[in-house]
Amino acid sequence: MLVLLSAGFGGWWFLLRDGGGGVESLTTYQEWAAAAEELGTAGVAVQVVQPDAPGGAHEVTTQGHWFTDTHFVRRTLGGVTAYDLSTGEADWEYQLPGSRLSSCPASLEQSGGRVVLLSGEPAENGGSSVCRTVTLLDIGTGEQVWSVDVPGLAHHEDVYPGSQDTPVIFGDRVLVSSAAGGHILSLETGEPVVEAEPVRECFAYRYAVFGDTLLQRLTCGQSGGGGLGKGGALVAWGQNGEELWSWRLPADDARVDGVISLEPLVAEVTSGNRSQVWHIDPATGEHSVVLADYDETRGFPCVPGGLRNCPRALVADGRLVMQVELPHINPGDSGHEGGHGHPNYQNQLVALDLADGSEVWRTERVQNRKLGLVTVDGDRIIAYQEPKRIGTKGDGVPAMVVAVDPSSGAVTPVMAMGPETYRPPLRALSEQSYFGKVTNVRPAWDNGRFAMMQTSLMRQNDGVLETLVFTRP
Secondary structure (H helix, E strand, C coil): CCCCCCECHHHHHHHHHHHCCCHHHCHHHHHHHHHHHHHCEEEEEEEEECCCCCCCCCEEECCCEEECCCEEEEEECCEEEEEECCCCCEEEEEECCCCCCCCCCECCCCECCEEEEEEEECCCCCCCCEEEEEEEEECCCCEEEEEEECCCECCECCCCCCCCCCCEEECCEEEECCCCCCEEEECCCCCECCCCCCCCCEEEEEEEEECCEEEEEEEECCCCCCCCCEEEEEEEECCCCCEEEEEECCCCCEEEEEEEECCCEEEEEEECCEEEEEEEECCCCEEEEEECCCCCCCCCCCCCCCCCCCCCEEEECCEEEEEEECCCCCCCCCCCCCHHHCHHHCEEEEEEECCCCCEEEECCCCCCCCEEEEEEECCEEEEEECCEEECCCCEEECCEEEEECCCCCCEEEEEEECHHHHCCCCHHHHCCCCCCCCCCEEEEEECCEEEEEECEEEHHHCCCEEEEEEECC
16 A cells, blocks of 8 residues: 655645644744744655464564655565655565565665665564575665675575574675684676675674764674674774774674664673663773663663664764653652643653763653654664644644754754544554654655655554655645
């Protein structure tokens, strides 16, 4: 089901005005109305319903998305699909080798319109997929450039990349990690560039690309077995293959759970049973603790999957910015406002100083606001304000995309969606918040285009929207 919708501000104002119910008195509604009058209301360019999950599927991860000038391209069940942003139609589909039920990852970045995808078989009894094939795909045409089987490692021929081994493109190479070491392939041919590494105490375990720098995570322990993910180092490489710096973890039981920023280097690090966010100086090896403790309002910024998967936090203007929930307040307690105005339905963005973790700013608390981080766009932070249905008359506050000033926390609307965002069926996806708790709904922003995606195909979501893309009027 693909639909193209658009509407001007006047029509939505008429609908909401006649809807009544006091929604117009809400601060968040007034902010939306002012933004819609100034910017117009963004239309739904792509609207896709999840297909029925095939037999044997419990949950299949389909992470991987890219914008081109004319299309939104994303990893779908068993393959890749490109949606035309002018018509909403699926322009082409590519079926990957292997099982449709595998949860093999794809590269975050593209190079010359090309992306790398892994494919293979779902693991027995759950767990990580076995991703035996690497494919380079041209997302401008939907044509395969090459597809090769992952070459076996000499010391562990039966170990292959899995669901968390996100491939990367760096320069003229494709790098794929596994639980026994890394694979380095030619971007042009898919042939191995470097022969499999010999057995070493520490070996490549994850890769990530930050601009012009390749970050490699080394781990130490029994390769392909116990002790994985502990100790080791982070190593940064330049475009010409030169080592820029290396930072060794200060304890054998420490591990890097995710890198939030490379310059400055900010990472979530676990030592023993305690996870913290550190600001690290790789030149001296010293670090400061930015966030020492987590609670119900400030959860872990990073989630498993690659080296660069931290949806709850980013670094902007030299500050760690996190999305946090307001503390739960029970009815009758001091501070409870009742209905959808109380803090259980709100959250904020908070900026912390990298030197000592002190709070620098916090976005204003506004009724019915839930803000979720999306990305850094130039000198601003992009965040998503989810819609909220209010009362029983079908009224509500539509969704918005906003820009947040990283120096002050001031919020400015940059895209106003229409009331369809708080009405079925769009509400099923646009109000499935990833805010506060990390769920399988992910956002994306690219030059005035905004997408929301369900990244896990689950049987209970058959017939529910899995992709929404909005474009400015």
